[in-house]
Amino acid sequence: MSLPARLVRRGDLHSLAAPYALDALDPAERVRFEKHLGSCRRCAAEVRALAEDAVRLAWSTAAPAPAVLRDRVLAAVRATPQDPAPRETVRARAAPLPPHVRGAAPLPRARERRRAPLFVPFATATAAAALVVASLFAVQADRTQDRLDAERDRSREIAHVLAAPDARASSGRDARGRTIGVIASASEGSAIVTLGGYDDPPNGRVRQLWLMRPGAGPRSLGLFESDTPLVASGLEESATSLAVTVEPDGGSPRPTGRPVVQLALKTVGFGE
Amino acid sequence: MQADELLVLVAGGDHQAFEELYGLVSGPVYGLVRRVVRDPAQSEEVAQEVLLELWRSAARFDPGRGSALSWVLTLAHRRAVDRVRSARAAGEREQREARRADGPAFDQVAEEVEAGLEREWVRRCLDRLTALQRQSVTLAYYDGYTYREVAERLSLPLGTVKTRMRDGLTRLRDCLGGAA
Numbered sequence: 001m002s003l004p005a006r007l008v009r010r011g012d013l014h015s016l017a018a019p020y021a022l023d024a025l026d027p028a029e030r031v032r033f034e035k036h037l038g039s040c041r042r043c044a045a046e047v048r049a050l051a052e053d054a055v056r057l058a059w060s061t062a063a064p065a066p067a068v069l070r071d072r073v074l075a076a077v078r079a080t081p082q083d084p085a086p087r088e089t090v091r092a093r094a095a096p097l098p099p100h101v102r103g104a105a106p107l108p109r110a111r112e113r114r115r116a117p118l119f120v121p122f123a124t125a126t127a128a129a130a131l132v133v134a135s136l137f138a139v140q141a142d143r144t145q146d147r148l149d150a151e152r153d154r155s156r157e158i159a160h161v162l163a164a165p166d167a168r169a170s171s172g173r174d175a176r177g178r179t180i181g182v183i184a185s186a187s188e189g190s191a192i193v194t195l196g197g198y199d200d201p202p203n204g205r206v207r208q209l210w211l212m213r214p215g216a217g218p219r220s221l222g223l224f225e226s227d228t229p230l231v232a233s234g235l236e237e238s239a240t241s242l243a244v245t246v247e248p249d250g251g252s253p254r255p256t257g258r259p260v261v262q263l264a265l266k267t268v269g270f271g272e
Numbered sequence: 273m274q275a276d277e278l279l280v281l282v283a284g285g286d287h288q289a290f291e292e293l294y295g296l297v298s299g300p301v302y303g304l305v306r307r308v309v310r311d312p313a314q315s316e317e318v319a320q321e322v323l324l325e326l327w328r329s330a331a332r333f334d335p336g337r338g339s340a341l342s343w344v345l346t347l348a349h350r351r352a353v354d355r356v357r358s359a360r361a362a363g364e365r366e367q368r369e370a371r372r373a374d375g376p377a378f379d380q381v382a383e384e385v386e387a388g389l390e391r392e393w394v395r396r397c398l399d400r401l402t403a404l405q406r407q408s409v410t411l412a413y414y415d416g417y418t419y420r421e422v423a424e425r426l427s428l429p430l431g432t433v434k435t436r437m438r439d440g441l442t443r444l445r446d447c448l449g450g451a452a
Binding site for chain 1: 299300306409
């Protein structure tokens with residue numbers, strides 16, 4: 001490319017600063033311009049100033065958010081680990097936490113909260129969501145990035161269930177006080193299921209979750225890993241209940257023993 | 273506590289700080305998203321994504337580069353614009369026609385929400401722009417159009433639209449200057 005052509009091209013890129021600040025570039029241009037920004041200090045400063053100007057346009061738009069949004073966001077936040085800080089800003093913070101700790105904030109009261117009486121009917125799905133999900137993201141110092149990623153994916157799935165307009169919660173308790181909790185959306189066909197108060201299954205055994213359906217055998221929804229919640233999707237609206245059995249390692253195609261706990265799904269909108 | 277300080281606490285996993293921060297930013301975030309996306313259900317969804325992202329990526333906030341509110345509103349705007357564009361791309365023609373029918377619609381949406389000093393201030397400053405500056409800026413910012421689409425809608429050359437956007441923003445800065 002000749003020098004004048006290059007200058008024109010560069011001038012052309014510069015002129016995109018204002019549209020960029022207004023989010024008025026199409027994706028390809030956005031990428032091209034951001035690449036340019038990385039190598040052009042002057043542009044970066046200019047874009048920052050223009051972006052501050054653009055944000056002022058938002059001042060005129062504030063409107064009270066619906067109350068239900070608050071419930072949803074706060075419940076989702078409880079189920080969502082945080083991203084670690086980018087390296088360069090970690091140093092700037094007072095007493096920074098190591099990234100793996102930052103990745104999932106400790107919830108000191110969560111465990112006590114889970115011991116709250118579960119027979120009390122839940123006022124809202126989100127109140128139950130906080131209860132069921134909160135304790136499950138306690139700090140584990142040995143988390144790997146893969147694990148964090150997997151958890152983040154799971155958190156997104158959880159947030160998705162919580163955000164469903166028909167998300168409802170229910171819980172049950174067996175004679176020994178052990179609990180099963182579910183937050184489910186019949187319209188999404190998805191559910192978050194969690195167990196409480198259970199010891200680890202004996203060596204070589206796992207707890208498996210089943211969906212009970214009329215006119216069909218139980219369908220496996222997956223295996224519980226210690227006390228992390230199971231997110232199940234593709235649930236038929238005709239499903240009647242959830243059941244947990246103890247199975248040989250790796251799970252079984254069909255339940256081989258009696259359920260250790262069972263929970264009807266009618267109250268969360270299924271079976272109709 | 274200010275949003276900036278709260279956000280630093282939130283980056284450390286402080287749930288209470290997040291609730292407080294929510295109180296400060298949810299109105300601006302929801303209002304902005306609603307202004308761009310229009311549809312209430314979709315606006316709620318986008319606002320929820322943004323507020324959740326605020327929690328998740330709080331550690332990325334760099335106080336040296338601007339205020340927490342600007343940061344989250346910039347994020348909210350980007351997400352709202354992405355949503356409205358993909359809705360358009362998905363061929364929601366009806367919605368687009370409705371949008372076209374009510375045009376830039378700064379006045380009318382301003383009525384939907386409570387009047388406030390800041391709103392009045394922005395409105396007054398927008399009034400001081402030339403018509404082309406104002407349209408270029410508001411079609412992009414409030415309606416989520418790319419500058420190419422703005423140029424098409426206003427039947428102007430691309431270069432003119434880019435210049436009008438820049439001039440409009442700069443003039444807005446001069447007018448709103450002391451208000452930050």
